[in-house]
Amino acid sequence: MPAERLRPLVPPGLTVQTFDGTAWVGIVPFRMAGIMRRPLPDLPWVSAFPELNVRLYVERDGKPGVLFLSLDAANPLAVWAARRFFHLPYTHARMACEAEGDAIRYRSERLDAPRGLFFEGMYAPTSEVYHAAPGTLEHHLTERYCLYAQSPQGTLYRGEIHHAPWPLQRAEAEIRHNELLRPFGLSVEGAPLLHFARRIDVIVWPLEQAR
Helix, strand or coil: CCHHHHHHHCCCCCEECCECCECCEEEEEEEECCCCCCCCCCCCCCCCEEEEEEEEEEEECCEEEEEEEEEEECCHHHHHHHHHHHCCCEEEEEEEEEEECCEEEEEEEECCCCCCCEEEEEEEECCCCECCCCCCHHHHHHCCCEEEEECCCCCEEEEEEEECCCCEEEEEEEEEEECCCHHHCCCCCCCCCCEECCCCCEEECCCEECC
């Protein structure tokens, strides 16, 4: 969508990035596992849960990253910790993420305000694994190694991220409900651009003030 539609949602100090003149909104459903501050061990209930995020693609001082508009998670403790220590807009949701062969059936119902927002769909890969080539839209959307967040006091932070290049596959999806953009006054038309990744390991460092 046009970048000017997203500008009101982005804190001062960040620029909405475009690719060939167009800005993008990403919706990413997945399941996290092995989440813990190292060297502490994983805990069965705390360290694994579904998550669903809505993200924008932004930059500051030439460093591209992601800005989350919302993050739904099924673990209330993780929601509290992420809001408290990472200034991320997490909300608690009732969620299910189930494998059916190669496909994933995903459902989320938000329990926090704005309560009752639904996302429901089924998606699956349709190609072999490949890595996005530099200069392509896939590379622009996936190869990002920091997140940005704003504290309640208005301070802008950056969190460094490390992961191997995304093992992408082209994908198909049946999206039955998607109300995640409604709180932001956004709507989309036409077929989405779809990618699938079976797994990726990620390391996140503590936030630092973006200067």
